[in-house]
Amino acid sequence: MKRNILLLISTVFILFSCSSNTEEVPQSVNITLKFTHNWNGTPVTASDFNTIKFTNKNGEKISIERLRYVVSNITILPVDLSNTSLADGVLGFGVTRNFINLKEKEGLSLETFAFTGIKKIGFRFGFSDFENNDGIYQDLNSANFNVPAMLGGGYHYMQFDGKYLDTNNQEQPFNYHAIRAIDKTVTPNITKDTSFRVDLGEVNITGDAEIEIKMNIAQWFENPNTWDLNKLNTVLMPNYNAQLLISENGKSVFSLGKVTYK
Template sequence: MKLIKFFAFIFIGLGVLSCAEDNDDATPFVPTNVTTPMTSVDFKLSNDFDGTLVDNTNFTTLTLTNENGEVLRAERIRYLISKLELTSVETGTVYKLKDYNLLDISDETTYNFTSDIQIPLGNYKLSMVWGFNEEDNVDGVYVDLNAASWGWPQGLGGGYHFLQFDGKYNVDTASPMPFNFHNGTAKNAAGEFEQNFVTFAFDTDILIAGNTEIELKMNIAELFRNPNTWDLNVLDTPLMPNYTAQKMMQQNVASVFSIGTISNN
């Protein structure tokens, strides 16, 4: 009887040792073919004047009334945005999507663009710059912008325009007048140049869950108000060398953009 118990004890011990050795040697299975889903991001730029769509089909025929009551008609609208970045809500990682995009309201192909890189799926916040910041606003370095006659005069600081908005105002009268609402670097009375860009950091949560398109909406009417009600009868042209006008533009630009529809397909 004692001999049977002895062998039983040996077998149980060997079983325990075997299990222990199996547990010690076990390594978790890590699949080697799993990758983080990545995607590019599409952008759509839409423009309106207090809800009235402004695009290549109608921008020269619309009559628009600004905050000060001047009735105007556009002849050219072009603007530059740059440094488009998405910051991950989960990790804080910043992804630089696009260096810049020049929108020309007369050319619908400039309304849409795709990010230069792919990013992981997740939740993000968007930021961007109106025009170029000081680091990027370097005179003559962008071949495509040079070809588009987008340069800002060297005597006013060089670099590039942020906005060209040209047209006529008081078009409801017998004496329409031209305006050239151009924005870029500001030159003060001492002959010093001040960077005049605006940084946008949107609060909207953006879910990137596949083929994502982000709509960026620009309300052109905001250029003429908030906080400065613009009187075109006083400030129409030339505005590029006008320091006060340039700083007023910078203040008004801060409210022109918002995030519209976000779609994931």
């Protein structure tokens, strides 16, 4: 019921913002959001897992064993609403969140809808603090995507795991996990919402379409912070500063891909 109310409110806002020109009445169309993954342009799928075959900016050779993450408050909004609270995910249009699990090929395609016209597409990586509450998403509970209470509770934003070759050319694990940052070295503990808004740019939607959302996995290790896996590899969840760095690097990870009309 809550979701239906949000969709209705979003629809009213969108219709209200449209031109009064009756010759250009927006039409509702079906949209497929397709999440793809690459390493600096080379496609990455589950078939590429568990093999040392990628090299990060710091020069470490790595493998990928798991990559799963959540995006929330997906919005497809008119340009003139893109700087309002709507674009920050207070009210979404079409869908509210998506859990992507590359290894299991889950969440790679998401069906929603939108109105025709020039729209801005975006989402939030992870959950805002308002939505990041313990136990409320049953699918994420079943996937063991929860964060322990001692680390602030709520949910992961991402679990990215694999192996890297250390300075002795030996395989070592890394657990590049993104959560709400918590500093437990002070009392009371300091927490910081490290989720962030991703704005993919404008699309002129003219009919039923598939819209590609690309993740460049390599960017998690390089922009703006060059990541040294020999120093930051495991136990990153309780590391307040590491979580800030992860959040900064994530802001260049996603981009708009191909738009294909059906």
